[in-house]
Amino acid sequence: MSTVSKYASALFLAPIIGLSHPVIAFESSHIPMTPARWQVNGEVSFQHDRSKQDVLFVNKGYAELKNTNFSNGTIEFDTKFVGERITGITFRQHDDEADALYFRPSADCAVSDECIQYMPTAHHVFEWDLYGKDQTHAPINLQGWNHIKLVLSGARMNVFINGARAPTMTIGTLVGGFPDGSIRLHGPASYAHLSIAPNIVDGLPAVASTDPAEVDLRYVRHWLASKPFVMPSRMDATLQENTGIDPVYSSMPQATALWKPIAPDPGGLINLTRWYGDAQTGPGITGIWLKTTIDADYDQIKHVDIGWTREVWLFVNGKLAFQSKNLYGIKGASKEPGGRLSLTNGSFDLPLKKGANQVVVAIDDNFAGGQQHWGWGLEMRLANTDGIRPAAGAAAAVP
Structure with a gap:
């Protein structure tokens, strides 16, 4: 199961x-x-x-x-x-x-x-x-x-x-x-x-409807998550909003014990709010590292659609491949549709080498400078699975 x-x-x-x-x-x-x-x-x-x-x-x-x-x-x-x-x-x-x-x-x-x-x-x-x-x-x-x-x-x-x-x-x-x-x-x-x-349900079935993402191998569903941390931030002069400072890949936790599997919601959604809530007190911005592995049969480039809320940085084999913002209500930094998470938020090309590729995401919960919080999460889908095998991962316990 x-x-x-x-x-x-x-x-x-x-x-x-x-x-x-x-x-x-x-x-x-x-x-x-x-x-x-x-x-x-x-x-x-x-x-x-x-x-x-x-x-x-x-x-x-x-x-x-x-x-x-x-x-x-x-x-x-x-x-x-x-x-x-x-x-x-x-x-x-x-x-x-x-x-x-x-x-x-x-x-x-x-x-x-x-x-x-x-x-x-x-x-x-x-x-x-x-x-x-x-x-x-x-x-x-x-x-x-x-x-x-x-x-x-x-x-x-x-x-x-x-x-x-x-x-x-x-x-x-x-x-x-x-x-x-x-x-x-x-x-x-x-x-x-x-x-x-x-118990008056008008014949409505009790079983959940089929989740297409559960059997669609293009969705990257198996991630390990770090503990939340305080994201360094600064005032963006253009946006007039406090934003996260670009994280350094080497600052990612190395100890195996600090990483835990995180189970997706339907649709392949990695719902960080379910697992961590706002994960902070005060006006600071909270960040989390996510990581997974993709095995490739040969060197190739995979197009990726990505949905997220707040700010995201994605690395492959230690190199930055994508970064962007989806800050609700902030002109110039809010993605369609209306700052919500959707696979139409962004896309990029993911360079993969033959063998194991480590994909790492830093994502923060930056909403109005940390004064208010709504949903926080990530969704990622590859264009196809030709010549690759995404990580299977361990099952996570429901928080």
């Missing part, structure tokens, strides 16, 4: 021991929007609206449904957004890890593929910029109430917005980390008419 298959099995089939919330059976699917049922964090109030009855308003922070361990079934609620401010729901929540449905309400939601998005969260970090493929347009009402329906079954989710008969969004592989957990409603937004129907 592959690493991803083992991970999926552990994620969706194995029982979870030591849950912080007791399992409750919902005798009624209707959940009152009253203080007795909700644990609040931040600016949260309970109101009464003549048309909506009890209303939960989250201005900042979130409200967590008490004594709830939800796994599979249907979650429905009405929500009213606060202008175009971003908000959402997290589910299967365990401490700082969860799955999330993220709303970006706007006047062009009907045509904008950024209107709603699925993403995991880990270490209190929303990983929206690593999962740009999991977003779409939606018939959102910016001025009034919207009805949201989530159908969750094992590794899959369907989302229906405002009574749509066909799913507005389909997610084939949920990667939040747990098969069950609590539910949180985030602000700023109003919420009403919440109902939960455990």
Whole structure:
């Protein structure tokens, strides 16, 4: 069984021991929007609206449904957004890890593929910029109430917005980390008419959809990762942004004990946020070294597509082959699409010699000078595998 298959099995089939919330059976699917049922964090109030009855308003922070361990079934609620401010729901929540449905309400939601998005969260970090493929347009009402329906079954989710008969969004592989957990409603937004129907999944299969990257040998999937380190930085006069100083190849850790295998997410994504979070305190920039080996049958040059967030330097056999920046919101340093990770971020030619080739990446988590963090990761795909054999690598334990 592959690493991803083992991970999926552990994620969706194995029982979870030591849950912080007791399992409750919902005798009624209707959940009152009253203080007795909700644990609040931040600016949260309970109101009464003549048309909506009890209303939960989250201005900042979130409200967590008490004594709830939800796994599979249907979650429905009405929500009213606060202008175009971003908000959402997290589910299967365990401490700082969860799955999330993220709303970006706007006047062009009907045509904008950024209107709603699925993403995991880990270490209190929303990983929206690593999962740009999991977003779409939606018939959102910016001025009034919207009805949201989530159908969750094992590794899959369907989302229906405002009574749509066909799913507005389909997610084939949920990667939040747990098969069950609590539910949180985030602000700023109003919420009403919440109902939960455990195990009502409308025939949605529980098994994750096929991951093409798992069997596509062009993806470089097996990496060893160093421990995080503080990346030296300086102010870039052109970008007016603090940026990492070019790392020296010889500064890479040499001790074998300092390197650990890191398992990819679906799509061949090396999700550093899942493994390390922001990995730092204060305004400094965090860096990590990654390395792998590619065996070549003869001297050759391989074209490579690469996706990443923040700053990256790639070396082959000790020589710099590629470096670039993907800094969200920084003019001249933000890659399409919109600073998100994608294999369209960049490409380069990788010179390989006959025999074993060491490929090493230095990558940093430079977001707004280290004051804020979102998703951090890397994806790499070769043009073909003619005459080469990428490293198989050891399976990594799920963090």
